Amino acid sequence: MDEKLKKKIDNEVEKNEVCLFMKGTPEVPQCGFSLAVSNVLKHLDVRFKGINILEDSELREGIKEYSDWPTIPQLYIKGEFIGGSDIVKEMFEQGNLQKKLREKQIAFKNNIK
Amino acid sequence: MGLKLEEIKSLIKKAIPDAEISIQDLAGDDNHYSATIKSKTFSGKSKVEQHKLVYKALKGKMGNELHALALNTLER
Numbered sequence: 001m002d003e004k005l006k007k008k009i010d011n012e013v014e015k016n017e018v019c020l021f022m023k024g025t026p027e028v029p030q031c032g033f034s035l036a037v038s039n040v041l042k043h044l045d046v047r048f049k050g051i052n053i054l055e056d057s058e059l060r061e062g063i064k065e066y067s068d069w070p071t072i073p074q075l076y077i078k079g080e081f082i083g084g085s086d087i088v089k090e091m092f093e094q095g096n097l098q099k100k101l102r103e104k105q106i107a108f109k110n111n112i113k
Numbered sequence: 114m115g116l117k118l119e120e121i122k123s124l125i126k127k128a129i130p131d132a133e134i135s136i137q138d139l140a141g142d143d144n145h146y147s148a149t150i151k152s153k154t155f156s157g158k159s160k161v162e163q164h165k166l167v168y169k170a171l172k173g174k175m176g177n178e179l180h181a182l183a184l185n186t187l188e189r
Contacts, residue, residue, distance in 0.1 A: 033181070069161075070168050070176035086184045087160045 005062045013076045017106055018048035021063050022073040026050040033085040034073045040092045045109040046101065078104045115143030116179045121171065128170030129154055133189070139181075147183040155188045 013019055018041065024030030026038045026048070041048050053060040053072055060072075067074050067081050075082040077100060082088060091097035101108045118138055125132050125148075133151040148167075155163045163186040168175045175182060 064176065068165065070173070072176075081161065083161050083164070087164065090160070090185070 001062060001065045002058075005058055006066065009059070009063060009066045012049070012051060013079050016049035016076075017078055017104075018046055019076040020048055020050050020073055021053050021059075021076075022050050023052070023054050025052050030054060031072070033071070036085050037073045037075060037088045040088055040097070044092075044098070044101070046106060077101070077106065080104075116174055117143060118146070121146065121148070121179070121182070124172065124174075125150065125167060125170045129166065131189070139183075144179065145181040146179075147185075149185045149187065151187045151189045153189045155186050157188075160186065 020026075020034075020037060020041065022029060022031075022034035022038060024034055026042070029035035029038050038050065051059070053063060063072070063074060064070055069081070069084060071084050073085055073088075075084075075088050082091070082097075082100065088097060091100065098108065098110055118136055122134055122136060125134055129150070129152050131152050131154070134148060135150075136146055136148040139145040139147055150167060154166065158166070164184050167182075167184055167186065171179065171182075
């Protein structure tokens with residue numbers, strides 16, 4: 001892929017500990033799947049950067065190649081690709097997302113007792 | 114746009130012959146599906162790798178012709 005674009009994505013993924021490539025913004029998601037992941041992160045009180053790929057057509061195609069993943073949203077935690085909405089939801093329900101956040105030393109609130 | 118349910122099934126079957134597939138057309142528009150797929154090939158692989166195998170089976174249609182396919186992959 002284009003070197004400049006790759007650098008741009010590298011930079012976002014490195015700069016933001018929790019980084020969600022999504023359709024729309026965390027405030028106004030434009031797709032149900034992006035909404036779902038955004039809600040999981042909000043529920044856990046995780047600080048994250050939402051990157052609206054609808055505003056950048058180069059990024060919209062580039063991120064799919066970068067992650068070798070054909071759909072949006074895409075979640076990165078400390079540079080590691082975690083998955084799309086199905087995986088994130090499943091991990092959350094099984095407590096594995098919380099485990100991952102703990103491993104990566106990302107602050108969150110566990111509302112499930 | 115869209116992809117017929119049977120076509121999705123047959124593409125997955127071709128790439129993952131032992132797959133047990135249960136698939137639902139969520140909106141009746143050939144474009145929003147939910148699938149549960151069980152296969153031995155998923156054993157020992159991460160969820161990301163498992164889903165990638167399914168996406169690969171769909172030969173680039175995912176995210177293009179096919180807008181949404183919620184996936185649940187299970188080891189057999």
